[in-house]
Amino acid sequence: MAEDTKELTPGRRRVVLAICCMSLLIVSLDNTALNVALPALRSDLGASVSGLQWTIDAYTLVLASLLMLAGSTADRIGRRRVFATGLVVFVLGSLLCSLAPTLETLVVFRMVQAVGGSMLNPVAMSIITNTFTEPAARARAIGVWGGVVGVSMAAGPLVGGLLVESVGWRAIFWLNLPIGLAALLLTLRYVPESRAPRPRRPDPVGQVLVAALLGCLTYAIIESSLPFAGVAALALAGILFYEPRRREPLIDLRFFRSAPFSGATVIAVCAFSALGGFLFLNTLYLQDVRGLSALQAGLAMLPMAAMTFVFAPLSGRLVAARGPRPSLLLAGTGMAAGPLLFAAFDAETSTPLLFTGYVVFGIGFGLVNAPITNTAVSGMPRAQAGVAAAVASTSRQVGQTLGVAVAGAVLTAGLGTAAYGGGGAGGADPLAGFVDASRAVYWIITACGLCVLLAGALTSGAWARRTADRTARLLEETAGPQTAAKAPSS
Structure with a gap:
């Protein structure tokens, strides 16, 4: 059964969009606020660099592993049902995180959070795709959705810094409770139930292979483990061998015959790798090297967040009017030019150059979200909207996981674990060492x-x-007449 979204009034469509954006807000706000709290976590729980990496990556790793399963499950049993369940689990995980007595338990409870989070973003995007079926309206809605990322980037460091200084890092997780409960009540009241006409069957083997690939690859990077890298390679080989032979695989590799879809996947991984690494580095730099408080660090990163907030909805409008190409070209330029100021010109040593880098990177990241999501779902059969959106969301989380893992591993190798937190290489000059x-x-x-x-x-x-x-024609022909409805191409 699929709800006829044509019967929804414009006002109710906006309410549905707002509810979906609330779910994105708590997930994104949680991550950005927690980044500012990393030094406080290190001090309170005695975490190493790898411990801090796992605090972030345990969440994004589980999220990435389950997103496609959540998307296909929602298409099968009902998107509103899965979305509401995700809100309940996410709120419960947030409560547990706020009570964690050790770093190890915090990592475990972050994984519980991620189980709930996996039922939110891709399912919300599927709800939006099925609510806003006209290409321009869908692109504008996705632009608003992307703007929420900007809101979370702007508010996350500020709210996180304020909470860390006034109450403590645990209060960051308390923030999710009222927003999550409000979103749950509104979901039950306003979001229509919908399902794919012909959902795909579960693929437990494919799910295990995906989890093994992502988990082992992340562990291999963070802990420098060659055996786990080998297991990750075997899991990838298993996916490439097994999935094409299933009638209804977890990952339909035929999606990647679409150049825009493949491009969106690559762009999502690269863009969010850049974001994850950039935030991880600058959070530690501003507090451990420059000696700023958590709140001051949040304020320092405000130019980057503000640019994301401003340019994300503009990107949605640009995609609606001109297609994804202009946004992607401008995004790539900004996301390359910003970090180049740090790589080639040591922007950390000059405050004006530092903030210029933040502004340029924020503009690039603000522009990249709308074309990723729009390209991933455009042209695909609407019955597969949950899976297509889930692949895009998975790519984002994989990118952020790898970005934090690589940034932490390379930084640790450069500083030395003994030097971390103590002032750069050899402890002589913190700024030069970092x-x-x-x-x-x-x-x-x-x-x-x-x-x-x-x-x-x-x-x-x-x-x-x-x-x-x-x-799209190939997918429709093999799926049968029930899935003939196609998400319009923009």
């Missing part, structure tokens, strides 16, 4: 920005649109 140790990370982040630019240029032209049309 600048030297982080330069390699900024070159990696710059390369991620260039990948966004290149992939955006290659996968947003006429040839790419033709591959998307061929892929």
Whole structure:
């Protein structure tokens, strides 16, 4: 059964969009606020750099592993039902995180949070896609959705810093409770139930292979473990061998025959790798090297957050009017130029250059979200909207997980674990030590920005649109007449 969204009034459509944005807000706000609290966590719970990495990556890793399962499950048993369940689990996980007595229990409770979070973002995007079916309206709605990321980036560091200084880092998780409960009540009242006409069957083997790939790859990077890297490679080989042979796989590899869809996946991984690494580095730099408080660090990063907040909805309108190409090219340029100031010109040593880097990077990141999501779902059969949106969301979380893992590993290698928190290499000059140790990370982040630019240029032209049309026809032919409804191409 699929709810006829044409019967929804414009006012109710806006309410549905607002509810979906509330779910994105608590998930995004939680992550950005927690980044500012990392030094406080290190001090309170005795965490190492790898411990701090796991505080962030345990969440994003579980989230990435379950997003596609959540998307296909929602298509099968009901999007509102799965969305409401996700809100309940996320609020419960937040409460447990606020009570965690040790770093190990905090990591475990973050994983509980992630189980709930996996039922929110991709399912919310599927609800939006099925509510706003006209291409321009959908692009504008996705632009608003992307703007919420900007709100969370702007509010997260400020709210997190204020809470850390006045109450403590545990209060960051308390913030999710009233917002999550309000979203749950509104969901039960206003969000219509909908399902795919012909949902796919569960794929437990594929789910295990995806979890093994992401988990082992992340562990291998953070802990420098070659055996786990080998297991990750085997899991990837298993996915490539097993999934195409299933009638209804967890990951339909045929999606990637669409150049725009493949491009959106690559862009999402690269953009969020850049974001994860950039935030991780600058949170530690501002507090541990410059000696700023958590609130002062949040204020220092406000220019980046403000630019994301301003340019995310503008990007949605630009995608609606001109397609994804202009937004992607501008986004890649900004996300490469911002970190380049740190990599090549040591922006940390100059306050004006530091804030220029924040502004440029924030503009680029603000522009990238709308074209990612819009491209991922455009042209795909609407019955597969949950899965297509989930792949895009998974790519984001994979990118953020890898960004934090790589940034932490390279920074630790450059500083030395003994030097961390004590003032740079050898403890002689904190600023010089951190600048030297982080330069390699900024070159990696710059390369991620260039990948966004290149992939955006290659996968947003006429040839790419033709591959998307061929892929959509193939999926419709093999799925049968029930799934003939297609998400309109923009």
